[in-house]
Amino acid sequence: MNARTDAPVDKDVPMDPDNPRPFDPSSPLVLNRRDLMVGTATAAVAGTLATPGEAGAAANAAVSAMTDLSVTINGVSHRIALDVRSSALDMLREVFGLTGSKKGCDHGQCGACTVHVDGRRVAACLTLAAQLEGRAVTTIEGIAPGDGPLHPMQQAFIDNDALQCGYCTPGQIMAAIACVNEGNATSSERIREYMSGNICRCGAYAGIVAAIQQAAPQMQEA
Numbered sequence: 001m002n003a004r005t006d007a008p009v010d011k012d013v014p015m016d017p018d019n020p021r022p023f024d025p026s027s028p029l030v031l032n033r034r035d036l037m038v039g040t041a042t043a044a045v046a047g048t049l050a051t052p053g054e055a056g057a058a059a060n061a062a063v064s065a066m067t068d069l070s071v072t073i074n075g076v077s078h079r080i081a082l083d084v085r086s087s088a089l090d091m092l093r094e095v096f097g098l099t100g101s102k103k104g105c106d107h108g109q110c111g112a113c114t115v116h117v118d119g120r121r122v123a124a125c126l127t128l129a130a131q132l133e134g135r136a137v138t139t140i141e142g143i144a145p146g147d148g149p150l151h152p153m154q155q156a157f158i159d160n161d162a163l164q165c166g167y168c169t170p171g172q173i174m175a176a177i178a179c180v181n182e183g184n185a186t187s188s189e190r191i192r193e194y195m196s197g198n199i200c201r202c203g204a205y206a207g208i209v210a211a212i213q214q215a216a217p218q219m220q221e222a
């Protein structure tokens with residue numbers, strides 16, 4: 001891991017209010033459709049002029065590049081070099097070993113990878129790591145001290161049997177904390193609506209709603 005911890009953190013990148021995932025379209029790190037088409041065209045031209053091996057290398061160079069990233073994860077600042085195409089989920093799991101965030105669908109459909117970015121829930125599988133420049137990320141590993149008491153939401157999940165296999169649970173807990181912080185834990189109906197992006201194949205939904213209702217007043221008192 002190429003990690004440095006002395007990087008300055010830029011807090012001024014704007015957040016799109018309609019999109020809970022951080023997105024800075026002006027960032028040179030964002031690979032947009034036009035960039036991809038230019039890269040593909042470059043590779044195609046290279047293919048007409050070069051050997052197959054050279055064409056392959058040109059194609060890879062067109063879409064693959066390393067970038068430096070400054071990001072705070074669970075309160076610790078890091079500066080790393082990584083492939084510009086890496087997702088936030090792959091960075092968390094494979095670079096930092098934070099495997100609490102699960103890869104369920106890798107397509108933004110199950111919520112198993114939910115983390116917080118600057119306090120807002122995002123699907124880490126749909127977020128480019130490069131979009132996290134200057135951001136603060138919190139994962140399930142960072143919501144309570146390792147040698148201290150559990151977060152009230154963690155304890156509530158245990159108290160209400162809100163899990164069976166547990167695979168979805170880290171994402172459920174991160175989404176549940178956000179649901180409370182957003183002010184959307186005011187009724188079971190509203191909780192179900194605002195937790196609808198998190199799928200539980202074991203069907204532990206009744207326990208999850210009960211857990212959120214137990215933890216919400218504790219979190220608000222804290």
Ligand code: FES
Binds near residue numbers: 102107110113
């Ligand atoms: S793994 Fe990200 S939403 Fe399913």
Ligand code: FES
Binds near residue numbers: 199201
């Ligand atoms: S507890 Fe098994 S998928 Fe939710």
